[in-house]
Amino acid sequence: MNFMASLAAAWQRNDSLVCVGLDPEPGRLPPHLGQGPAAIGAFCRAIVDATADQVCCYKPQIAHFAAQRAEVVLEDLIAYIHARHPGVPVILDAKRGDIGSTAVHYATEAFDRYGADAVTLNPYLGRDSAQPFLDRADKGVVLLCRTSNPGAADFQDLDVGGRPLYQRVAETIATRWNANGNCLLVTGATWPEEIAAVRAIVGDLPLLVPGIGAQGGDVEAVIRNGATAAGTGLLISSSRAILYAASGEDFAEAARNAAASLRETINRCRGTTR
Numbered sequence: 001m002n003f004m005a006s007l008a009a010a011w012q013r014n015d016s017l018v019c020v021g022l023d024p025e026p027g028r029l030p031p032h033l034g035q036g037p038a039a040i041g042a043f044c045r046a047i048v049d050a051t052a053d054q055v056c057c058y059k060p061q062i063a064h065f066a067a068q069r070a071e072v073v074l075e076d077l078i079a080y081i082h083a084r085h086p087g088v089p090v091i092l093d094a095k096r097g098d099i100g101s102t103a104v105h106y107a108t109e110a111f112d113r114y115g116a117d118a119v120t121l122n123p124y125l126g127r128d129s130a131q132p133f134l135d136r137a138d139k140g141v142v143l144l145c146r147t148s149n150p151g152a153a154d155f156q157d158l159d160v161g162g163r164p165l166y167q168r169v170a171e172t173i174a175t176r177w178n179a180n181g182n183c184l185l186v187t188g189a190t191w192p193e194e195i196a197a198v199r200a201i202v203g204d205l206p207l208l209v210p211g212i213g214a215q216g217g218d219v220e221a222v223i224r225n226g227a228t229a230a231g232t233g234l235l236i237s238s239s240r241a242i243l244y245a246a247s248g249e250d251f252a253e254a255a256r257n258a259a260a261s262l263r264e265t266i267n268r269c270r271g272t273t274r
């Protein structure tokens with residue numbers, strides 16, 4: 001099944017728009033797990049097993065693994081998710097972006113080495129930098145549009161012919177880069193007005209929305225401004241608020257409760273609470 005179809009199926013099956021970000025931080029692992037790559041693997045597997053029926057996808061962030069020499073742990077983790085929780089897609093958060101001849105290798109890395117179902121990209125270098133990813137029609141290509149961080153406006157809001165750059169990015173990707181129907185955009189939860197502006201431009205194109213939880217984004221505003229008419233179209237991502245809900249031996253149970261609570265809040269806002 002291609003990425004968009006498995007995402008739609010996961011939205012439906014788990015009645016969830018929650019994306020759990022897998023961002024293991026060495027200083028925040030539960031002490032009883034120890035430290036190092038093996039502890040990172042055990043931590044992430046426990047989080048996944050505790051939350052898999054509450055989510056529509058996972059999003060491991062590559063630097064959190066690579067910085068700890070745990071790339072093999074990341075490979076094994078993505079294989080583990082596919083084997084133990086089939087149908088839950090995995091977005092590799094790598095924010096790649098380079099000239100085409102190098103981008104080919106980044107695409108191979110994300111999809112063939114790591115086995116990710118989708119990957120985040122920075123579109124700054126333009127169409128040819130994204131083409132090796134766009135050509136993988138079965139995979140998702142998640143492009144930064146209006147990011148969640150405080151400095152997002154520095155470049156993304158610059159006026160380009162009467163409209164801010166991020167709106168040009170949204171329009172160009174939705175109308176010209178999405179020939180295979182495999183594009184998504186990143187719009188931070190911390191900027192709800194910008195989410196509404198992007199939604200108005202891109203129709204039902206899915207939006208990855210990080211910034212809930214630790215960054216303080218408002219779930220209700222995200223749903224109001226970003227949900228499609230069908231009440232989906234969003235992957236609402238939270239990492240630290242779920243991963244580090246507790247630091248003791250109950251960390252996985254606490255993560256499950258945090259993910260379930262976010263799912264409930266989202267579903268209340270979109271009116272699908274069962």
Ligand SMILES: O=C(O)c1cc(=O)[nH]c(=O)n1[C@@H]1O[C@H](COP(=O)(O)O)[C@@H](O)[C@H]1O
Nearest residue numbers: 061093120147148188210214215238239240
């Ligand atoms: O592409 C991303 O995932 C991303 C885009 C963005 O605009 N803001 C953003 O925070 N992220 C990522 O989403 C995660 C947010 O983590 P928390 O703030 O702990 O939920 C981090 O892994 C960020 O790298």
